[in-house]
Amino acid sequence: MHRIQDTLTQVCSRINAAATANGRNAEEITLLGVSKKQPLDKLISAYQCGLRHFGENYLQEAMSKQAAFNAQGFGADTQWHFIGPIQSNKTKQISEHFSWVHSVDRLKIAQRLNDQRPASLPPLNICLQVNIDNESSKSGAEVKEVDALASAISKLDRLSLRGLMVIPRPPEKSEDAHLPFRHCRALMQKLNSELGLRLDTLSMGMSSDLDAAIAEGSTIVRIGTALFGERG
Numbered sequence: 001m002h003r004i005q006d007t008l009t010q011v012c013s014r015i016n017a018a019a020t021a022n023g024r025n026a027e028e029i030t031l032l033g034v035s036k037k038q039p040l041d042k043l044i045s046a047y048q049c050g051l052r053h054f055g056e057n058y059l060q061e062a063m064s065k066q067a068a069f070n071a072q073g074f075g076a077d078t079q080w081h082f083i084g085p086i087q088s089n090k091t092k093q094i095s096e097h098f099s100w101v102h103s104v105d106r107l108k109i110a111q112r113l114n115d116q117r118p119a120s121l122p123p124l125n126i127c128l129q130v131n132i133d134n135e136s137s138k139s140g141a142e143v144k145e146v147d148a149l150a151s152a153i154s155k156l157d158r159l160s161l162r163g164l165m166v167i168p169r170p171p172e173k174s175e176d177a178h179l180p181f182r183h184c185r186a187l188m189q190k191l192n193s194e195l196g197l198r199l200d201t202l203s204m205g206m207s208s209d210l211d212a213a214i215a216e217g218s219t220i221v222r223i224g225t226a227l228f229g230e231r232g
């Protein structure tokens with residue numbers, strides 16, 4: 001248990017330092033612990049150390065961890081975020097078992113999540129994943145599609161479109177690490193001003209680049225290895 005306590009303290013210090021260095025309040029940044037392929041006991045330790053947001057990429061794995069959390073009485077104040085690629089046959093369970101989905105990149109998936117979100121739950125929080133580097137191989141909507149997608153998704157009443165998510169490709173030079181994050185923030189501001197939206201979330205920054213992401217306005221950092229160690 002002490003190991004997660006230590007890494008959690010380290011990650012929180014990095015978040016605080018990056019926020020302070022950029023004149024930001026660290027309280028506006030949510031730490032999302034990315035627990036895919038990590039054993040349950042590490043998640044439980046992290047919960048016991050105060051972590052309340054967990055990010056998972058694989059549905060079956062996430063659901064078994066959620067069941068264990070619920071059985072221990074940890075479920076009520078934990079928020080689960082789905083951050084992996086989404087197949088259409090998984091949208092029903094995702095809409096039932098998560099508070100957030102960060103990896104929406106096409107309207108068909110958003111429409112299904114909307115239609116399947118149980119009436120007993122609040123609207124599902126959505127980030128639109130943007131392929132900010134325009135890499136053909138990667139998931140994420142292309143920048144030129146984002147206006148139309150955001151506009152359509154914002155009209156779905158069982159979804160709450162909150163913002164954008166990016167996974168930039170590793171920069172060639174370290175000073176380039178900021179550019180995709182800056183671009184993403186500008187894109188969100190443009191959506192807000194041109195479409196009259198109130199997006200407030202930038203899901204950006206992982207273990208290796210959280211500092212650059214926070215400098216550019218990240219509000220959720222998705223941290224896996226720096227918190228939980230190498231994945232099994």
Ligand SMILES: *Cc1c(COP(=O)(O)O)cnc(C)c1O
Binds near residue numbers: 057167206207225226
């Ligand atoms: C695995 C994963 C992360 C965490 O990456 P680390 O480098 O381990 O911090 C963050 N975001 C997404 C979408 C991931 O799939």
